[in-house]
Structures are given as structure tokens and as C-alpha cells.
Amino acid sequence: MEFKIITPETGENSIYSHSIIAQFLFKHLEEYGDKLNDILKCIDYAMNPLKGGLIIVGLDNERIVGIVIINNTQMGGFIPENILVYIAVDNSLRGKGYGKLLMQKAISSVEGDIALHVEPDNPAKKLYENLGFTNKYLEMRLIK
Numbered sequence: 856m857e858f859k860i861i862t863p864e865t866g867e868n869s870i871y872s873h874s875i876i877a878q879f880l881f882k883h884l885e886e887y888g889d890k891l892n893d894i895l896k897c898i899d900y901a902m903n904p905l906k907g908g909l910i911i912v913g914l915d916n917e918r919i920v921g922i923v924i925i926n927n928t929q930m931g932g933f934i935p936e937n938i939l940v941y942i943a944v945d946n947s948l949r950g951k952g953y954g955k956l957l958m959q960k961a962i963s964s965v966e967g968d969i970a971l972h973v974e975p976d977n978p979a980k981k982l983y984e985n986l987g988f989t990n991k992y993l994e995m996r997l998i999k
Contacts (some may be wrong), residue, residue: 856920856956859912860964863904871912871919873898879922883943887977897940901926908937909964913944913957920945920953923961925969936967942979954979958986 861868877894888894901908901924908926912919921944925937939961944953962969972994973980 856953857914858960859914861902861910861912863902863907867902868912873902875919876910876912876922876924879919879945880924880941880943883921883946884941885946887974888941888943894941897924897926901940911957911960911964913953913960915948915953920948921957923957925961925965927965928970931967935970937965937969939969939971942971954982955986958982962986 859868859871861871867873873895877891877898880894881888881891889897898910900906901910906927906929908924911923911925913921913923922941923939924941925939928934928936928938930936942954942957942961944957969988971983971988973983
């Protein structure tokens with residue numbers, strides 16, 4: 856598996872454009888995903904040099920097999936420095952270890968702690984736990 860890392864410093868990739876990345880995530884996140892416009896907002900945040908983050912595109916023979924987006928929170932200590940906002944593996948290629956490889960690359964590509972949100976019934980939860988992620992808090996939200 857090869858990785859293409861896209862950052863504010865590299866700018867938008869001519870092959871793996873923001874639109875292609877967003878459409879891949881929208882399709883393969885399935886019931887755990889967000890609206891296409893929200894995914895594009897996340898990409899814009901990650902690519903903003905004043906905010907920051909990175910996009911990791913996992914490739915096998917130049918085919919996209921998975922994508923990770925991590926945004927920098929610009930905090931540390933009381934809130935992890937990074938939040939893994941999206942990870943998706945092509946739904947026809949799940950169970951082949953691509954998710955684990957993507958997660959390992961994501962972990963090694965950032966400085967500081969990483970937070971992520973995962974639904975209790977998401978099968979990827981076990982992978983995150985095996986990689987050392989713990990559930991410190993119960994997240995609560997007020998939607999206004």
C-alpha cells in the first residue's frame with residue numbers, strides 16, 4: 856500500500872482533488888458519514904494553513920482504497936492536538952487490513968494526541984481499541 860499525504864504545504868493534489876476525496880468519503884462512510892458539503896468543509900479546514908491538518912490517501916496500484924482526514928485542534932493537554940474526523944475504506948475491500956494500515960500511517964504522521972468519534976455499533980471500534988484508543992468520555996451534544 857502506498858500513501859499520498861496532502862497538507863496545507865503541498866496544496867490540493869492534481870489527481871486526488873478535494874472533490875474526489877469528498878465523494879469517496881461520502882460513498883464509503885455509508886451510515887457513519889456526513890453530508891458531502893460537511894466533508895468538504897472538513898477538507899477546507901485541514902488545508903487551511905492557519906488551522907491545519909492532513910489528508911492521507913491510501914493507494915493500491917494507484918486505486919484509492921482508503922482515506923483519512925485529521926484536523927489540528929490547535930490545542931493540547933485538555934483536548935488532543937488532533938482529531939481524526941474521517942476514515943473510510945472502499946467498501947468492496949474491507950477486511951484486508953487497509954484500515955489498520957491507514958490508521959498506523961495517520962498515527963505516525965501527526966505530532967500529539969489524537970481523538971476520534973466512533974458510533975458504538977461501528978465495526979471499526981475494535982480496530983481503534985486494538986491500536987490503543989480508549990474511551991475516556993461520553994460525548995454529549997446540544998443541537999441548536
